[in-house]
Amino acid sequence: MDMRPIGVFDSGLGGLTAVRSLWRILPEEDLIYFGDTARVPYGGRSRETILKYARQDVRFLRSFDLKAILIACGTVTTTSLSTLQSENDLPMVGVVEPTCRRAALVTKNKRVGMIATSASVRSGAYEAALHRLDPEIAVTCRACPLLVPLVEAGRFRPGDIVIETVVREYLEPLLETGVDTLILGCTHYPLLTGVIAGVCGPGVELVSAGEESAFELKRLLKAGGLRADENRRGETAFYVSDQADDFEHTASLFLQEDLRHSARRIDIEQY
Amino acid sequence: MDMRPIGVFDSGLGGLTAVRSLWRILPEEDLIYFGDTARVPYGGRSRETILKYARQDVRFLRSFDLKAILIACGTVTTTSLSTLQSENDLPMVGVVEPTCRRAALVTKNKRVGMIATSASVRSGAYEAALHRLDPEIAVTCRACPLLVPLVEAGRFRPGDIVIETVVREYLEPLLETGVDTLILGCTHYPLLTGVIAGVCGPGVELVSAGEESAFELKRLLKAGGLRADENRRGETAFYVSDQADDFEHTASLFLQEDLRHSARRIDIEQY
Numbered sequence: 332m333d334m335r336p337i338g339v340f341d342s343g344l345g346g347l348t349a350v351r352s353l354w355r356i357l358p359e360e361d362l363i364y365f366g367d368t369a370r371v372p373y374g375g376r377s378r379e380t381i382l383k384y385a386r387q388d389v390r391f392l393r394s395f396d397l398k399a400i401l402i403a404c405g406t407v408t409t410t411s412l413s414t415l416q417s418e419n420d421l422p423m424v425g426v427v428e429p430t431c432r433r434a435a436l437v438t439k440n441k442r443v444g445m446i447a448t449s450a451s452v453r454s455g456a457y458e459a460a461l462h463r464l465d466p467e468i469a470v471t472c473r474a475c476p477l478l479v480p481l482v483e484a485g486r487f488r489p490g491d492i493v494i495e496t497v498v499r500e501y502l503e504p505l506l507e508t509g510v511d512t513l514i515l516g517c518t519h520y521p522l523l524t525g526v527i528a529g530v531c532g533p534g535v536e537l538v539s540a541g542e543e544s545a546f547e548l549k550r551l552l553k554a555g556g557l558r559a560d561e562n563r564r565g566e567t568a569f570y571v572s573d574q575a576d577d578f579e580h581t582a583s584l585f586l587q588e589d590l591r592h593s594a595r596r597i598d599i600e601q602y
Numbered sequence: 603m604d605m606r607p608i609g610v611f612d613s614g615l616g617g618l619t620a621v622r623s624l625w626r627i628l629p630e631e632d633l634i635y636f637g638d639t640a641r642v643p644y645g646g647r648s649r650e651t652i653l654k655y656a657r658q659d660v661r662f663l664r665s666f667d668l669k670a671i672l673i674a675c676g677t678v679t680t681t682s683l684s685t686l687q688s689e690n691d692l693p694m695v696g697v698v699e700p701t702c703r704r705a706a707l708v709t710k711n712k713r714v715g716m717i718a719t720s721a722s723v724r725s726g727a728y729e730a731a732l733h734r735l736d737p738e739i740a741v742t743c744r745a746c747p748l749l750v751p752l753v754e755a756g757r758f759r760p761g762d763i764v765i766e767t768v769v770r771e772y773l774e775p776l777l778e779t780g781v782d783t784l785i786l787g788c789t790h791y792p793l794l795t796g797v798i799a800g801v802c803g804p805g806v807e808l809v810s811a812g813e814e815s816a817f818e819l820k821r822l823l824k825a826g827g828l829r830a831d832e833n834r835r836g837e838t839a840f841y842v843s844d845q846a847d848d849f850e851h852t853a854s855l856f857l858q859e860d861l862r863h864s865a866r867r868i869d870i871e872q873y
């Protein structure tokens with residue numbers, strides 16, 4: 332039994348969709364969430380800038396005594412996970428491997444689509460992971476730079492012509508290749524499940540990054556004897572790097588339930 | 603006569619619309635442009651984060667021997683101009699005052715609208731400047747957080763249902779107040795002139811931030827005897843803080859002409 336908290340971080344607040352999964356899958360664990368809201372979004376930045384930011388995020392989280400870290404950010408996972416793992420002596424789970432394992436499992440025609448930020452697509456990490464699992468899978472990736480700002484502007488509901496037009500344009504080339512499985516490779520995208528499912532139709536299975544990572548973390552903790560007392564209810568502390576004013580409102584959006592926690596602000600550039 | 607260059611900076615590449623105005627209005631001047639592409643966008647960040655970034659931007663530009671600085675960023679102008687002016691001993695022009703002077707001049711019914719990023723609207727700087735010029739002017743402001751990402755995704759042309767829907771929704775409450783003048787309070791917005799003019803109709807005059815600042819700078823240089831030899835043709839050097847790969851393409855978008863300059867990359871956090 333290990334009562335130490337799990338660290339979770341993202342470039343902003345999208346990673347809270349992974350917190351939501353963790354609350355359901357590992358309700359007994361304490362969580363410390365950090366959202367780098369002063370420097371969001373990471374998605375359009377260079378590999379080395381992202382690695383630098385991610386190292387600071389990990390250093391801040393490790394100022395607490397953690398037992399594991401979940402990187403709830405597609406962009407950091409695809410560009411920096413292996414470097415961060417080699418530099419840190421604790422279990423670290425990203426969003427790519429678990430998601431790809433799930434996608435490889437559910438695809439029947441071995442045609443998988445993946446949508447994510449520009450940096451995640453550029454990294455080639457999803458293709459590489461899927462091909463390690465099954466070299467016969469054909470992967471089609473598409474960068475969707477407008478989806479994060481649209482979700483953050485609250486435009487993620489079916490029936491909104493703006494989000495529906497943008498999603499349809501992004502997905503059309505993927506659907507034309509006949510994919511039967513679509514990876515939502517960014518932690519903002521679970522909020523778009525309704526719109527994306529509407530555009531894809533019933534023949535395409537959606538696989539969400541954050542959810543699969545939470546299951547992977549559960550397996551890891553169990554294997555290492557690191558789980559907390561299952562009879563308790565864990566607590567979550569929230570930290571951000573820019574003003575915390577709007578936190579409750581925005582966090583409620585991503586967690587899809589009312590939140591009464593506030594966030595504390597830290598200066599990430601000191602880490 | 604003063605042959606030293608003028609520094610121009612923005613949180614990203616939107617400020618290049620001001621460079622375009624400077625090329626036309628002060629073609630003899632050398633320019634040094636810095637776009638903080640590693641930390642763009644500033645618009646959603648807190649006042650103190652923006653001031654910190656802006657100080658670093660100015661310190662980098664002042665590593666050159668400059669005669670003046672144009673802040674081609676609505677967000678930095680509204681949150682940090684007076685502080686930066688008090689800390690620096692050279693003429694520094696922002697985008698608010700010159701734009702408001704022009705708006706106060708062209709409005710007939712004294713109802714002026716202003717659209718910009720969240721930080722610019724929150725600052726109240728446009729209202730304050732307009733009211734100093736004419737206390738009778740009624741100002742209606744609206745934050746338009748989606749316009750920058752949409753412009754950067756290339757969605758700024760009339761006929762695109764996405765940008766037209768978003769612009770119409772943003773502008774409707776302003777138009778209902780009967781404004782006859784609309785300030786485009788962000789250097790990305792000149793690219794949206796066609797779409798915005800289409801939504802506003804012929805009864806509303808558009809006033810662009812970057813353009814008026816270039817005229818103001820010309821006046822200041824003239825008054826201070828700081829203009830370069832009018833018979834020469836100035837040169838522009840470009841610097842960015844993130845990868846420079848896409849610079850030519852994106853810069854051509856904002857300058858609305860083919861660009862054969864490349865940008866050099868610098869580490870802004872060292873300044």
